[in-house]
Amino acid sequence: MSIKEIIKVPNPFLKVVAKPVIDINQNVLVLLNDMLETMYDANGIGLAATQISTDKRLIVMDCGEVNFETEGLSEEEYNKKIKENGIKPFPIKMINPRIVNLSDDLNEREEGCLSIPGYNANVKRPSSLKVEYTDENKKNITLEADGLLATCIQHEIDHLNGILFIDHISKLKREMILKKAIKEYSTN
């Protein structure tokens, strides 16, 4: 396994629309492991292949497995429970992910991105979804997700279509973030 370089804005490769994976071969499996390792190394919860300059429809995520009921908990209660119970690692690798259903109700959540490190913004997205993908054993999977995982899946699939989370916020905010981020990254 190896850690790959994560590209940052304004790298034009972040606008590339990735191509479907036709043959799930050894190279693809190695790439998925490298992506996961790269994501953990950067303390991220999701990474798309385009962020490591790879033109393939692959994403990895780990939003953790919460081993208790979360419904109706306040944020404070939730955080307390996490402290008590911990969150188990829950890596997910998706090949050719495709959203087949999005809920009408929306959820606003603060998002960040390994390609725009240090900058966050609130983004409104459908709160739950159904996604189809192929796993590393070439099995077709249908997954229903809500909460943080639903946000993460939409954020990562956006990357495969050349879309960043800042493309979902106002032009004014987007340009402010881009201006600051690009200046910061170019001097480091």
Ligand code: ZN
């Ligand atoms: Zn991102």
